Amino acid sequence: MIETAKDIKLNVLPLELFCEHLYYYEGPCRFGSGDALRPGYDEIVFAERAKKFIADIKAHVPEGTAVMDPVLFRRTDDWDEPEAQWEAMEAAVNAADVVIPMAGAGVQDLAFKFAQRFKKTMCYCPSSGAFNVPDVPAAIAARNVGYACYSEYRWEDFVLRMVALRAKKVIARTKYLCVTRFDGTQSVSRPDSFTSLDHITQRFGTRFHFANIHEFFDCMSEAVPEGNHTTPGRKTLNVDECDLKRANDICDELIEGAENVGMSREAMLPSVVAYVVTQKFMDHFDCNAFSIPCPDACSTRRLNEGRFTMCLTHALNAEAGIPSACEYDLPAALSEQALIAVSGRSPYMGNTCPIPVLDGKFKHVFGATEEQLEELAQDPENIDRLWMTQHSVAHRCHPDPSAYAPYGITPFAYDQKFGATLRYDFSRDKGEYVTLCKFSPDGSKMFIGKAEIVESSGKDKENCTQLVFYRFKDSLKAHRAQCKVGIHVALVYGDYTKELIALAEALDVEPLVVE
Amino acid sequence: MSREDIRKNAEKAQDEIDLILNQEEITYPFLRDHLRRFVQIQYHLSPLDLEETDDLDKLTLISLSKALHVSRELIADYEAGQNCEGATSATVKRSLLLMKIQKALSVELSLQELMGIDTLEDVVHAIWAHLRVPGEVSQR
Numbered sequence: 001m002i003e004t005a006k007d008i009k010l011n012v013l014p015l016e017l018f019c020e021h022l023y024y025y026e027g028p029c030r031f032g033s034g035d036a037l038r039p040g041y042d043e044i045v046f047a048e049r050a051k052k053f054i055a056d057i058k059a060h061v062p063e064g065t066a067v068m069d070p071v072l073f074r075r076t077d078d079w080d081e082p083e084a085q086w087e088a089m090e091a092a093v094n095a096a097d098v099v100i101p102m103a104g105a106g107v108q109d110l111a112f113k114f115a116q117r118f119k120k121t122m123c124y125c126p127s128s129g130a131f132n133v134p135d136v137p138a139a140i141a142a143r144n145v146g147y148a149c150y151s152e153y154r155w156e157d158f159v160l161r162m163v164a165l166r167a168k169k170v171i172a173r174t175k176y177l178c179v180t181r182f183d184g185t186q187s188v189s190r191p192d193s194f195t196s197l198d199h200i201t202q203r204f205g206t207r208f209h210f211a212n213i214h215e216f217f218d219c220m221s222e223a224v225p226e227g228n229h230t231t232p233g234r235k236t237l238n239v240d241e242c243d244l245k246r247a248n249d250i251c252d253e254l255i256e257g258a259e260n261v262g263m264s265r266e267a268m269l270p271s272v273v274a275y276v277v278t279q280k281f282m283d284h285f286d287c288n289a290f291s292i293p294c295p296d297a298c299s300t301r302r303l304n305e306g307r308f309t310m311c312l313t314h315a316l317n318a319e320a321g322i323p324s325a326c327e328y329d330l331p332a333a334l335s336e337q338a339l340i341a342v343s344g345r346s347p348y349m350g351n352t353c354p355i356p357v358l359d360g361k362f363k364h365v366f367g368a369t370e371e372q373l374e375e376l377a378q379d380p381e382n383i384d385r386l387w388m389t390q391h392s393v394a395h396r397c398h399p400d401p402s403a404y405a406p407y408g409i410t411p412f413a414y415d416q417k418f419g420a421t422l423r424y425d426f427s428r429d430k431g432e433y434v435t436l437c438k439f440s441p442d443g444s445k446m447f448i449g450k451a452e453i454v455e456s457s458g459k460d461k462e463n464c465t466q467l468v469f470y471r472f473k474d475s476l477k478a479h480r481a482q483c484k485v486g487i488h489v490a491l492v493y494g495d496y497t498k499e500l501i502a503l504a505e506a507l508d509v510e511p512l513v514v515e
Numbered sequence: 516m517s518r519e520d521i522r523k524n525a526e527k528a529q530d531e532i533d534l535i536l537n538q539e540e541i542t543y544p545f546l547r548d549h550l551r552r553f554v555q556i557q558y559h560l561s562p563l564d565l566e567e568t569d570d571l572d573k574l575t576l577i578s579l580s581k582a583l584h585v586s587r588e589l590i591a592d593y594e595a596g597q598n599c600e601g602a603t604s605a606t607v608k609r610s611l612l613l614m615k616i617q618k619a620l621s622v623e624l625s626l627q628e629l630m631g632i633d634t635l636e637d638v639v640h641a642i643w644a645h646l647r648v649p650g651e652v653s654q655r
Binding site for chain 2 (some may be wrong): 018034035036038040041043044045046049050051072076
């Protein structure tokens with residue numbers, strides 16, 4: 001099963017905490033008059049408060065959140081604290097990702113005891129109580145215990161917190177299919193990939209499943225009785241008749257929907273088969289992120305022999321909300337996952353760099369033409385601000401994850417015209433903002449950028465020349481920050497900087513925020 | 516509204532409770548009619564108010580709004596009933612109403628029953644569950 005980010009819900013558990021007075025009395029913690037001081041009154045007020053508390057949570061939680069049935073702990077002014085009540089809520093608490101407690105007189109210590117007992121992330125909401133509840137968060141923070149208690153006094157901040165905590169869960173539930181030839185940690189071309197996968201698993205919960213690149217490629221043809229060359233006699237995940245029909249159907253659909261197709265159907269099909277095999281492996285191994293090393297794979301000459309590249313696989317994965325990064329860039333894929341989780345949008349990724357003015361003109365960068373750079377230089381707003389992200393993994397869902405925008409198809413290989421790539425004209429979206437994201441190789445930092453699209457390139461070209469031009473307000477700051485995270489940067493349309501900053505806080509990574 | 520008016524109003528409300536308590540074979544419609552009448556009097560509502568909504572929170576707000584215009588004395592209790600858990604005047608007023616009904620009819624609703632109350636009809640239904648004789652069929 002491929003569990004995409006949108007399938008992952010944040011389980012929110014409301015925690016009702018109630019203290020009732022058993023007798024009539026007045027004093028520093030008990031006030032009111034008449035019936036309001038009588039036994040029974042507290043319960044009536046609490047019932048109303050608890051109902052509103054639950055209704056408010058349900059009314060405000062963001063998409064992707066499941067509000068569980070509340071759990072209740074009740075005590076009296078005997079200050080009793082029955083163990084049975086804690087035990088009764090254990091199953092619900094274990095199933096929860098975040099607990100939203102009520103606050104109030106006579107229960108302050110209960111929320112803290114709850115935190116110490118269950119070690120769950122907690123977050124007070126604006127309906128939790130009359131005060132804005134900084135006491136329990138302060139008590140927990142002071143102990144540096146590895147779990148957090150937040151308190152939000154505005155619903156917009158509460159929503160942001162829930163979005164971030166859900167994204168944190170998505171990151172934790174990310175399981176890569178890593179197709180490798182040599183090193184399982186880094187490929188030949190990506191020294192800026194994660195330095196230690198074990199460290200990333202420890203830090204975020206993210207997991208990695210490995211497949212051998214030759215065994216993977218062997219599965220792109222139908223099985224033979226004696227087994228594949230690399231695994232003789234074994235049952236393997238080779239494409240079958242059904243898979244090949246699916247590949248052919250996808251091929252036809254892509255051709256039919258394209259504005260222009262710059263390659264033959266025959267030359268396209270192997271790249272679509274690679275996508276179908278990738279899906280089959282991901283499904284079989286319960287993975288929901290993908291990467292494969294391009295140069296390591298390229299030099300096997302099997303891509304040339306099989307007449308395919310993985311560009312289309314990355315593009316179609318991204319369309320479906322599945323992180324999928326070129327060149328075995330595992331941080332780039334995790335950055336895509338972060339963007340998918342906070343935005344629900346389909347990401348793009350690629351080589352990312354500033355385009356400085358050198359000797360009076362924009363520096364030449366791969367994929368851009370001299371004419372285009374000269375034209376971009378005409379706009380003074382682009383000077384010292386222009387950047388680009390380039391790889392031929394653009395797709396049909398950049399502006400809208402639920403609809404296909406116009407696109408083209410061209411080959412990757414100039415000479416033999418194989419390797420299907422989708423091409424998108426980013427200039428359709430000039431003036432739109434994009435949010436950029438990239439984890440650092442050690443996972444300790446997150447590049448978070450906001451930029452404005454200014455131009456596109458490579459829509460009708462071949463090879464890895466697809467790119468989007470955009471501009472930052474502070475290019476040098478962005479460059480300094482990028483040097484801490486690496487060359488591939490992921491992006492989505494829209495401004496999700498606030499959400500990513502909140503995610504960085506939830507993950508305890510340093511946000512490197514640039515505009 | 517004078518203290519005397521408030522006292523007379525309380526007596527009228529008590530009359531409705533007495534009718535319920537003195538009814539030998541109480542039926543659901545009888546309970547509903549007199550409990551609604553009790554709330555109408557207690558909350559200083561018009562029959563039209565009760566026709567417009569059955570939502571107890573809305574009726575409480577209507578009543579509170581009227582009380583603010585009629586007599587400062589009428590809302591003093593609700594402000595005094597506010598505690599440091601953040602109960603609003605409306606919550607206090609609504610809670611005191613339910614407290615009064617429970618006390619008057621010698622009924623104790625559970626926390627679960629109290630949480631199930633959204634409308635005046637819910638109040639009648641919750642009280643009915645405690646008043647009715649075992650085996651008796653509701654005539655809702």
